[in-house]
Amino acid sequence: MSDSDLRRLYREHAPRAPEGRFSLETLLEGSGPIELDIGFGRGLSLFERAAQVPDSRIxxxxxxxxxxxxxxxxxxxHDLRxxxxxxxxxxxxxxxxxxxxxxxxxxxxxxxxxxxxxHDKRxxxxxxxxxxxxxxxxPGGELFIQTDVEHRAAQYVAQLQERAGFALAAGRGYIDENPFGARSNREKRAIEDGLPVWRIVATRR
Ligand SMILES: C[S@@+](CC[C@H](N)C(=O)[O-])C[C@H]1O[C@@H](n2cnc3c(N)ncnc32)[C@H](O)[C@@H]1O
Known part of the structure; x- marks a missing residue:
C-alpha cells in the first residue's frame, strides 16, 4: 500500500467520537468506573490498564x-471489550x-x-x-500527569494550583510512583534508560 493509501486508511477508519453531544456512559458496555487516557500514543498504558481493571471502562x-x-x-x-x-x-x-x-x-x-x-496553542x-x-x-476522581520534562511538570502544578476544582496531593502534587500501575510506552522507556520522571496527582474536589 502506498503512503497516501495508508494515510487515507488511517483517516477514514480511525474510530471517531459520535457527532454533537455524546455520552461517555454508552461507549462501552457495563457500569464500571470510567477512565480516560488522553494522548495514549502507541497505547501500552491502555492495554496494561485494560488487563489490570477488566471491570473499568477505559x-x-x-x-x-x-x-x-x-x-x-x-x-x-484481542477482543478487548x-x-x-x-x-x-x-x-x-x-x-x-x-x-x-x-x-x-x-x-x-x-x-x-x-x-x-x-506551538504553545497545541x-x-x-x-x-x-x-x-x-x-x-x-468528586474524589484522580487526575494523573507524568512527564520527563521538569519545567513542564512545574507548569502543570502551577496550572492545577490555580484551579478551584482540583486539590494537588501532599508535596505540591508530586508523587514517586505511577499510582495506576499501567505504564505508557514513554514511561517504560524512561525507566529502562534510568531517566527521571516527574509524576503529579490531583483530586477533583
Ligand atoms: C509524547 S506522546 C506520549 C504518548 C504516550 N502517552 C506515552 O507516554 O508513551 C504525546 C501524545 O499525545 C498525543 N496528543 C497531543 N495532543 C493531543 C490532543 N490535543 N488530543 C489528543 N491527543 C493528543 C500525541 O499525538 C502523542 O501521541
Missing part, C-alpha cells in the same frame, strides 16, 4: 489517526462529552512534546482541557 483519546487506528485494530484482535478509542483533539471531543461528574480517573502520560513558543494541558476535566470528573 476511553483512550489520541489525535494521530495512525496511532488511533493501530490501537483499535489491536483491541479488535473494556476499551474504546476516540480519534481527535481531546479538547474538542471532551467539550461535547456528557454526563458531568462521570469520570473516575484521567491519565496524561508524557503529554505535550512541543518546545517552541509558537499543548493539550491548558484551560480548555482542565475546564472540561473539572466538569466531567467525579
Amino acid at each position: 476511553i483512550g483519546i489520541e489525535v494521530k489517526t495512525k496511532l488511533a487506528y493501530k490501537a483499535d485494530q489491536r483491541l479488535q484482535k 473494556n476499551v474504546a478509542i476516540l480519534c481527535g483533539d481531546a479538547r474538542e471531543i471532551l467539550k461535547r462529552a456528557e454526563p458531568s461528574g462521570s469520570v473516575r480517573r484521567v491519565s496524561l502520560h508524557f503529554p505535550d512534546p512541543w518546545w517552541k513558543k509558537r 499543548r493539550v494541558i491548558g484551560d480548555a482541557l482542565l475546564t472540561e476535566l473539572e466538569r466531567l470528573m467525579k
